[in-house]
Every structure is written in structure tokens, then in C-alpha cells.
Amino acid sequence: MSDCGCGPTAVETQAQRRTLWIALWLNAAMFFVETTAGLFAHSTGLVADGLDMLTDATAYAIALASIGRSGRFKSNAATLSGTLLLLVGLGLLVDVVRRMLWGGEPEGGWMIVIAGVALAVNVYVLRLLSRQRRDEVHLKAAWIFTRADVVANAAVILAGLAVLLTSLRYFDLVVGGAIALYVVKEALEILREARISRAVD
Template sequence: MSDCGCRPTGLETTSQRRALVVALGLNAVMFVVETAAGLHADSASLLADGLDMATDASVYAVALLALTRSARFKKGAATWSGALLFLVGVGVVLETVRRAFAGAEPGGLWMMAIGLMALAVNAYVLRLLARQRSAEVHMRAAWIFTRADVIANAAVLVSGALVWATGIVAFDLAVGLAIGVYVIKEAFEILREARDAKP
């Protein structure tokens, strides 16, 4: 799309819709898989990543609704996405702190297996969205969400390997906390872009 500020063409809208539908479906599935695995493996980082997947799915759904709407609606959609991401980040931080005091015994092999699956899914979604990334704020917000996921997935994979190799629970808690903090940082980036976007 050019920088003229025009709405996307019909072909661009169709391509964006297709990418977002695929991203929404994959993230919804991975939310169920990672959350269930996080509870089973008693892993703060897997649970945090699973909740982040749920947030992503909702952001992709909002971006789908925004495709054929006005610039003002798209700006509002990006703002809503950023606010939701911020709340999830705060929730992840609080849950990780709670687990630090309550005690946990995460399963390293589960963390590695599910983390690798999530990384593959999000790497594919990131490449898919990068092709459709445009000057429109709602699509940039979706891409930023996915970029954060790829980093979080890699961190879960590494922490799983460290927990499995050493038996030290702190690696899982540290990554869970780091995911929460990083999610909050990404939320502020989306909110800043939404604020600066032209209505």
C-alpha cells in the first residue's frame, strides 16, 4: 500500500483478512494447548505464554473487524489492543510472583516441547503478517503482538532446557516474569502508535 493515506484496495483487504483468519485460528488452538500444558507442567512461563496467545487471538479478531472500517475505528482498535495487552502483562507478572511464594515444580521437557511448538506457530504467523504489514495502525499492532510472542516462545524454550538440565525452578519464574514485563513494554508501544496515528 502506498503512503497516500488511502484505504486498502479490495485485494489488499482480502490478503489481510486471510492472514488474520489464519493467525486467529492458530493462536486460539495454541491458547488451549499452552494453557493446559502450563497447568499440567506447573510452569509459570508456559501459562504466561498461553494467556498471551489468548490475547493475540482477540487482537486478531479486532483487527478483522477493523479491516473495512474507518481510520478512527482502526485507531480505537489498536488502542483497545494495547490496553488489553497491558492488563495481560500485569496479570502475568502478578501470577509469577504468586507462584514464587506458593512454590512450583515445572516440567522442563513439557516446557521445551510446547515452547518449540508455539515458536514454530508464531514464526509462521509473523512471516504471514509481515507480508501484509502496512501503514495502518491496526495491522502494525497485530504484527507487534506476534513479534513479542516469538521472543517469548524462544525464552520459554530456553528456560525449559535450563529447568530440565539443572532442576532450578527460578529459570521458569524468571522467564514468566520477563514475558510479563516484555508484554507491558509492547503494550505501551502499541498505545503510543495508536495515539500518534491520524484519525
């Protein structure tokens, strides 16, 4: 089915490549910003969100490598993306438990500011991907990653507000755990899409 002639045109392929490069660099930059701020602010939510950005950057790199390749290659790329995302989600759950036992008090103000910047970046990337998203599984995976980020950013902002109002670190831990579980859910969705695509091809 990959030879049906219904794939993207050269112009569409170039637009996809440009969009994915923008998404990759923005997510890589936000990974450094969020994880650094998360460690400084003792925020599980920010660290989780930052690591999720790193996984997104990896997914975009894989999607870039998939452009113009066979349907089988794209399915395998989506499988790799989903597997990486699943590992990150499980690792985040472990970190939530660790911070619950030995973590410090998170800084709500830092959580709100940094997560707000990340939210703006992800909304922009999501709009770019929405224009290019087709039924190709590797681009669907990239779109799913970014959709998960928007939800996670909003959750970190709300947790920061709750920490500021109550001085309780458990809001940050709950959001960090929720992000981890959401990441696992999105990973399983990507892996399911990849299996379906592989069966069709």
C-alpha cells in the same frame, strides 16, 4: 486523511482478512494447548505464553473488525488491543509472584516441546503478517503482538533447558516475569502508535 484513496485495494483487504483469520485460529488453539500444558507442568512461562496467545487472538479479531473501517476506528481498535495486552502483562506479574510463593516444580521437557510448537506457529504467522503489514495501525498492532510471541517462545525454550540441567524452578519464574514485562512494553508501544495515529487523523 482517511479519504485520500491510498487505503488497501479490495484484493489487499481480502488477503489481510484471510491472514488474520489464520492467525486468530492458530493463536486460539495454542492458547488452550499452552495454558493446559503449563498448568500440568507447573510452568509459569508456559502459562504466561498461553495467555499471551489468547490476547493475540483477541487482537486479531479486533483487527479483522477494523478492515475497511475509518482511521479513527482502527486507532480505537489498536487502543483496545494495547489495553488488553497491558492488563494481561500486569496479571502475569501477579501470577509470577504467586507461583514464587506457592508454585510447584516445573517440567522442563514439557516446556521445551510445547514452546517449540508455539514458536513454529508464531514464526509462520509472523511471515504471513509481514506480507500484509502496511502503515495501518491495527495491522501494526497485530504484527507487534506476534513479534513479542516469538521472543517469548524462545525464552520459554531456554528456560526449559535450564530447568532440565539444573532442576531449579527459578529459571521458569524469571522467564515468566520477563515475558510479563515484555508484554507490558509492547502494550505501551501499541498505545503510543494508536495515539499518534489518532492525532494524524
